Amino acid sequence: MSNSCSMLDEHISRFNKHIGEYMPRENPLYNSVIDAMNYSLTAGGKRIRPALVYEFCTACGGNADDASAAACAVEMIHTYSLIHDDLPCMDDDDFRRGRQSCHKAFGEDIALLAGDALQALAFETVAKTPESVDSRRVLKASAFLAKRCGAAGMVGGQIIDLACEGRHAPIDTLTTMYLLKTGALIEAASVMGCIIGGGSKEQIAAASSFANKLGLAFQIQDDVLDVEGDEALLGKPIGSDEASDKSTYVSLIGLSHSKELVKKYTDEAKGALEIFGSRADRLRDLADYLIIRQK
Amino acid sequence: MSNSCSMLDEHISRFNKHIGEYMPRENPLYNSVIDAMNYSLTAGGKRIRPALVYEFCTACGGNADDASAAACAVEMIHTYSLIHDDLPCMDDDDFRRGRQSCHKAFGEDIALLAGDALQALAFETVAKTPESVDSRRVLKASAFLAKRCGAAGMVGGQIIDLACEGRHAPIDTLTTMYLLKTGALIEAASVMGCIIGGGSKEQIAAASSFANKLGLAFQIQDDVLDVEGDEALLGKPIGSDEASDKSTYVSLIGLSHSKELVKKYTDEAKGALEIFGSRADRLRDLADYLIIRQK
Helix, strand or coil, rough: CCHHHHHHHHHHHHHHHHHHHCCCCCCCCCCHHHHHHHHHHEEEEHHHHHHHHHHHHCCCCCCHHHHHHHHHHHHHHHHHHHHHHHHCCCCCCCCECCCEEEEHHHHHHHHHHHHHHHHHHHHHCCCCCCCCCCCCHHHHHCCCHHHEEEEEEECHHHHHHHCCCCCCCCHHHHHHHHHHHHHHHHHHHHHHHHHHHCCCHHHHHHHHHHHHHHHHHHHHHHHHHHHHHCCHHHCCCCCCHHHHCCCHHHHHHCCCHHHHHHHHHHHHHHHHHHHHHHHHHHHHHHHHHHHCCCC | HHHHHHHHHHHHHHHHHHHHHCCCCCCCCCCHHHHHHHHHCCCCCCCCHHHHHHHHHCCCCCHHHHHHHHHHHHHHHHHHHHHHHHHCCCCCCCCCEEECCCCHHHHHHHHHHHHHHHHHHHHHHHHHCCCCCCCHHHHHHHHHHHHHHHCCCHHHHHHHHHHHHHHHHHHHHHHHHHHHHHHHHHHHHHHHHHHHCCCHHHHHHHHHHHHCCCHHHHHHHHHHHHCCCCHHCCCCCCCCCHCCCCCHHHHHCCCHHHHHHHHHHHHHHHHHHHHHHHHHHHHHEEEEEHHHHHH
């Protein structure tokens, strides 16, 4: 497993090296929003989505550097979604990754606009993929990202989440919510990597299948950790889902069956990587790493 | 002037004919957000930005139908910005165009997400430009739109607006705010039309200059109308800027000088159209129409 951690570290370095190139130039008249964007973008996190873009690009035979724009773009989208998620009219969270959430640090108005600007910046950034990559590929990658961010993707997942608050949700609804809320952006990262890397139709379909299974396994693992995780590692009290009367896989089908499903979906995710041969070894490690994680 | 009104009507028909093609497919699990998006998209308005996309596309010798995706995209961006602008943490407006604002009709959470999804949908939509248009052009149009939506564009303008609330702003700051808050999207529309229509570098620069001058004239005219407009036509009380202690061109340089500037910038905007010859006649009419407007 140490491999996959060092792989993530390698991609974090690559991400950190490139992200600054894509940020807007400072201007005293609107630096507050750029500061807020930077504050949230640099708050840390595992940078799983950029890693997926890089890994799928090289698994398809592409050059990792060609994928930097797409990798940074998908993390900008992830960051904007966290900023908007934390707003008072959404989850109303004052903290994120151990420090103040964006609206606590900058005010609600600036946080809202920082999220909006990060979404725009993501699409500006994808278009900065090196010109050596066919612009049809870049446009296709941008369109795929947009679709998975929208009402039939990540935003749709958040809408289902809102609708499920404090009420019993059937497992099909929960599954769709997980696939959209988390899976959609993991899928966007994986598929964009393949598209930029010149992957075939079959490789793109395999990446898509991998991402959906992995996204599901990841979310069900979250439900499991909420019951039997380590509070110190998680950084939040366990049992919070039960306390908030939230439907989870564990509440609907039980702990042991949930753990079986995490294993099943992780295995299926790894199975989908067959088409990439040994070039997907690091992706297999990543899947294992995400599931044995304790937070 | 009747010409330009019928021109806007023509483009409204074209817009209405196409907008449905780009909306996400309904799904009972997240229809609420699609309903909110449709509610605000169909709330009316002059559709000036789509008209600019269509007109600049044809002024460059392009086919208007090729510009429909870009035209609808820019209006999606405009609509998302209005939804987010009306939110309680921003202008806190309960009404927009004579009916409830999006968050009053659907709730703050859904309105926030409807805005987010509309921004994503805009970039998904631009990419649906017919394949007969070179994908390099489409990508360039998408990147231009993204840049003008972001921190150094429309969002930056809103940040300046927030910072100027209740305090005296110098005229340079006010000018930058107008150029970004309103001008940026008018410029995006004009330039995207040229790019899709295959315009030359010089034509793109001319469209950009036209848009910036027109955006400025339009906003200064707003300041003038707030002092001497017709309340019934404006749909809001006149004198509201003075009452809210807001810096405007009129408060900074006086009514008569402001009116001179409206005329000067409108003339300069029309002057920038010379490169397009008679193919820009309807754009000249549109500039006049926007300035003689009473609301």
